[in-house]
Amino acid sequence: MTPPVPPQPAAARELVEPVLRETVARLDPGVTDMATARALDRACDHLIALRSGEGWWKGELQTNVTMDAEDLLLREFLGIRTERDTAEAARWIRAQQRDDGTWANFHGGPGDLSTTVEAYVALRLAGDPAEAAHLRAAAEFVRRSGGIEATRVFTRIWLAMFGQWSWADLPVLPPELMFLPSWFPLNIYDWACWARQTIVPLTVVSAHRPVCPLPFDLAELRTGRPARQHARTGWEVAFARLDRVLHRYERQPLKAPREVALRRAVNWIAARQELDGSWGGIQPPWVYSLIALRLSGYRLDHPVMARGLAGLDRFTIRDHQGRRVEACQSPVWDTALAVNALLDAGVAADHPAVAEGADWLLTQEITTPGDWSVRRPSLPPGGWAFEFDNDIYPDTDDTAEVVLALRRTHRPGARPAIDRALRWMAGMASRDGGFAAFDADNTRALCAKLPFCDFGAVIDPPSADVTAHVVEALAHERPAGDPALRRGVLWLLKAQEADGSWFGRWGANHVYGTGAAVPALVAAGVRPQARCVRRAVAWLERHQNDDGGWGEDLRSYADPAWVGRGESTPSQTAWALLALLAAGERSAAVEGGVRWLVERQRPDGTWDEPHFTGTGFPRDFYINYHLYRLVFPISALGRYLRSGEPS
Numbered sequence: 001m002t003p004p005v006p007p008q009p010a011a012a013r014e015l016v017e018p019v020l021r022e023t024v025a026r027l028d029p030g031v032t033d034m035a036t037a038r039a040l041d042r043a044c045d046h047l048i049a050l051r052s053g054e055g056w057w058k059g060e061l062q063t064n065v066t067m068d069a070e071d072l073l074l075r076e077f078l079g080i081r082t083e084r085d086t087a088e089a090a091r092w093i094r095a096q097q098r099d100d101g102t103w104a105n106f107h108g109g110p111g112d113l114s115t116t117v118e119a120y121v122a123l124r125l126a127g128d129p130a131e132a133a134h135l136r137a138a139a140e141f142v143r144r145s146g147g148i149e150a151t152r153v154f155t156r157i158w159l160a161m162f163g164q165w166s167w168a169d170l171p172v173l174p175p176e177l178m179f180l181p182s183w184f185p186l187n188i189y190d191w192a193c194w195a196r197q198t199i200v201p202l203t204v205v206s207a208h209r210p211v212c213p214l215p216f217d218l219a220e221l222r223t224g225r226p227a228r229q230h231a232r233t234g235w236e237v238a239f240a241r242l243d244r245v246l247h248r249y250e251r252q253p254l255k256a257p258r259e260v261a262l263r264r265a266v267n268w269i270a271a272r273q274e275l276d277g278s279w280g281g282i283q284p285p286w287v288y289s290l291i292a293l294r295l296s297g298y299r300l301d302h303p304v305m306a307r308g309l310a311g312l313d314r315f316t317i318r319d320h321q322g323r324r325v326e327a328c329q330s331p332v333w334d335t336a337l338a339v340n341a342l343l344d345a346g347v348a349a350d351h352p353a354v355a356e357g358a359d360w361l362l363t364q365e366i367t368t369p370g371d372w373s374v375r376r377p378s379l380p381p382g383g384w385a386f387e388f389d390n391d392i393y394p395d396t397d398d399t400a401e402v403v404l405a406l407r408r409t410h411r412p413g414a415r416p417a418i419d420r421a422l423r424w425m426a427g428m429a430s431r432d433g434g435f436a437a438f439d440a441d442n443t444r445a446l447c448a449k450l451p452f453c454d455f456g457a458v459i460d461p462p463s464a465d466v467t468a469h470v471v472e473a474l475a476h477e478r479p480a481g482d483p484a485l486r487r488g489v490l491w492l493l494k495a496q497e498a499d500g501s502w503f504g505r506w507g508a509n510h511v512y513g514t515g516a517a518v519p520a521l522v523a524a525g526v527r528p529q530a531r532c533v534r535r536a537v538a539w540l541e542r543h544q545n546d547d548g549g550w551g552e553d554l555r556s557y558a559d560p561a562w563v564g565r566g567e568s569t570p571s572q573t574a575w576a577l578l579a580l581l582a583a584g585e586r587s588a589a590v591e592g593g594v595r596w597l598v599e600r601q602r603p604d605g606t607w608d609e610p611h612f613t614g615t616g617f618p619r620d621f622y623i624n625y626h627l628y629r630l631v632f633p634i635s636a637l638g639r640y641l642r643s644g645e646p647s
Helices: 009-025 034-049 066-078 083-095 113-125 133-144 153-161 175-179 193-208 235-251 255-271 283-295 303-315 331-344 352-363 396-406 414-427 445-449 464-477 483-495 510-523 531-542 570-582 588-599 628-643
Strands: 316-319 322-325 614-617 621-625
Touching: 034 331, 034 588, 034 628, 066 083, 066 113, 066 153, 066 283, 066 322, 083 113, 083 322, 113 133, 113 153, 153 193, 175 193, 175 255, 193 255, 193 283, 235 445, 255 283, 283 303, 303 316, 331 352, 331 396, 331 628, 352 396, 352 414, 396 414, 396 464, 414 464, 414 483, 464 483, 464 510, 483 510, 510 531, 510 570, 531 570, 570 588, 570 628, 588 628
Parallel strands: none
Antiparallel strands: 316 322, 614 621
C-alpha cells in the first residue's frame, strides 16, 4: 500500500478557492455570510491534502484496545511476538486506560469488563507487574464486576487458549456445523458474514482445544463464582441442553465425521483469504483464521500464513503514541464520501481530486461472485466493498455511496459500472423490501439464542440507514415506479420510529438513521411537507443541543434515555443538517448547526472529534472514523451554501 502523499497546501488552495468564490458570488448575502464559505474553503483544502498519490482517501478507523491486546496474544500463541511490538503496543494500551483503572469501548463510555481483562492480560504479557498501581486499579474493577467469570465468551476463549480458563466450561462450537446445508437452520450462511467468518475458524479452534501456558497466573482476577450464564428462556433453554449433549460428544467425537468436518472448515477458511492476506478485511476472522490454520498443521512459512501475517502490518499504525491495530480499513467508503463531499462543496467534476478519486473507485469494482450469491445464485455481480481487498464481501452500503459519487463525475467507463451496481443492489433486496449490508434475507434470529452468542450482532437484517442509502442511489438512477425503489421507500416509511426518527445500525444512532432517511425519501419523490418528513424535522429540532449542534451518545443503543442526547460532534451535527436541508429547512435550527460547525473549526480546516460516532455492533463495538469529522461537515456546509442559490 502506498502511503498518502499530500499536495502542498498552497497548491490545493489554488485549485479550490476559485470554485468556492464562484459559488459564494451567486449567493444572496442576506442568506449566508463569508465565514461559512471560508470554513468550507479551509475544509476542502484540508481534505484534498489528505488524498493519496493514487487518488484515494483513508482515515484511521479507531476502535478499542481489544484489537491491540488480541494482536499481542495472537503473536504469543504463534511464537512471533517481538520486544518492539510488545513495548509499543503496551504503551498505547496504557495510554488508553482511564483514571478509574478501566478501559472503555468508546470515548466517554463506561468501563467495560471484557475489554479491561484483555488489556490487563496484554500488559502482564508486556511485563507490567500485577502490583503496579495501574494494574491493581484494573484488577479491583474486574473483581468488582464479577471477575473473569463474568466476561464474554470471546474473552474466555482467549483465556482458554492460554490455560486461564477451562475449555470444558465454554460453549461447544463443533466443526460438524459445516455439514448443515444452506437451507437448514443454524447453517453457516444463517450467520452474518462477519460472524460466519469468525465462527468457522472458531469451530476448528474449539475442536483442537489448544493450551499455550502464560508465564503468569490471573488468580487476582477471579472471584470463584460460576461463569456468566446466557438467559434461560425459550430456545435458549433448548440450546443449553444441546450444549450439554455436545460437551459429552466432544469427549470422544466420531473420528471420520470429525476429520471430514475439520478438513471442510479448513478448506473453507483458506479459500476465503483475500489478496492482502486478510479474511474479509476485518480483524476478528483474520486472527482466528490464522490460529485455526496453524492448529491444522499450516507452517508459518506456508503462503497462506505468510500472507496473513504480512497483511497485518498494513493494519498497524505506529506513531509517538505507540503501536495500534485497526480493526478494519475503509478506503472505498472514505473515498466515495470524500468525492461526494467535494462535489457538494461545488468543486467541479473534472477537478483532479474528484476525477482521480472516481477513477480509483472504478478500479475497485467487484465483478466476481461472493458469499452473497448463496442466497442470490442467479444475480450477476457488481458493486464495491469497504476495504482495499475484499472481493468476497461487497456491500450495498458502499455500493450505494459509490454510485452516488460516480454518477456525478461522468468518468469514462462509469456508466457500465453504475448499471451493474444498480442491478446488483436491487437484486439484494430482502423479502420485506429492505436492504441489509452484506446479505439478503439474513434474518433468521435463531443463531443469537446459542450459548456462544453473548457479544455482537450475529445476523444482518435490513436496516434504515443502509436501506436509505440504497433508495437514494436508486432514486437518482431509476424511474419512480421501479419495484425495488418503491418497496425500499415503503420499508423506510414503516421503519420510522414512533418519535419520528429512524434507528441507525452503522452510525450513532437515531441522528445517523434520520440523517440518511430524510434525504433518501425526498430524493425518491416524497414531498418535504409530507407528514413523515415533518415528524423527522420536529424530532431533530427537539434534540438540538443548546450550543446549536447535535450529538447522540452510544449508550442510546442500550438505554432509550440517551436517544438523541449527547455532546455535540461535527459528524452528527452534519448528519442532522443534511436531513434538515433535504427537507427544505432554512430555519433557526439550521443556522445554529451551521454556526456550530463554523465556530468550532480548527485553523487547519478540520474539526476535533474524539467521540466515536460509527457503529460496528450496537451495544458492543464502536468506531471512530477519523474522516467523518471532515467529509460530513463539508457536505453539510456545501449543501447549505448552495441551498441559497436561485433555483
